[in-house]
Amino acid sequence: xxxxxxxxxxxxxxxxxxxxxxxxxxxxxxxxxxxxxxxxxxxxxxxxxxxxxxxxxxxxxxxxxxxxxxxxxxxxxxxxxxxxxxxxxxxxxxxxxxxxxxxxxxxxxxxx
Numbered sequence: 001x002x003x004x005x006x007x008x009x010x011x012x013x014x015x016x017x018x019x020x021x022x023x024x025x026x027x028x029x030x031x032x033x034x035x036x037x038x039x040x041x042x043x044x045x046x047x048x049x050x051x052x053x054x055x056x057x058x059x060x061x062x063x064x065x066x067x068x069x070x071x072x073x074x075x076x077x078x079x080x081x082x083x084x085x086x087x088x089x090x091x092x093x094x095x096x097x098x099x100x101x102x103x104x105x106x107x108x109x110x111x112x
Contacts, residue, residue, distance in 0.1 A: 005059070005062070005063070008055060008058070008059055009059060009068070009071050010074075011052070011055060012052045012055045012056045012059065013052070013071065013072075013074045013075050013078055014052075014078070015048045015049060015051050015052025015053075015055065016048075016049055016052045016075050017075060017078040017079050017082050018045070018048040018082075019044075019045040019046065019047075019048035019049030019052065020045070020049075020079055020082070021045070021079075021082050021083070021086050021087065022041045022042070022044045022045030022048060023041070023042060023045035023046070023049075024083075024087060025041050025086070025087070026038045026039070026040075026041035026042040026045060027042075029041070067109075070105070070106050070109040071106065073102045073103070073105060073106045074103075074106060076099060076102055077099045077102060077103055080095060080096070080099050
């Protein structure tokens with residue numbers, strides 16, 4: 001795998017995580033703050049996830065799915081980190097342990 005391929009894989013994951021964070025922020029906004037910003041956050045989340053989806057389709061044409069799909073596990077780790085930073089959510093010890101185990105599995109699979 002080239003560095004460029006790895007960058008595209010990571011961009012797809014960041015798009016998915018960004019989309020999740022934007023959508024979560026949009027659905028948690030109080031009605032008193034207005035609907036315009038909520039709709040903008042929702043649209044941005046959907047756009048981000050859509051971009052990631054189409055990049056993923058391009059990657060699927062270049063790599064075996066059995067090789068590419070384990071990188072989807074990075075998404076779960078990044079969501080935990082992003083939720084802590086941008087949504088001020090607290091992750092439990094068991095959640096972090098699970099994220100570390102997923103990360104270890106990804107490292108093993110992608111080492112081929």
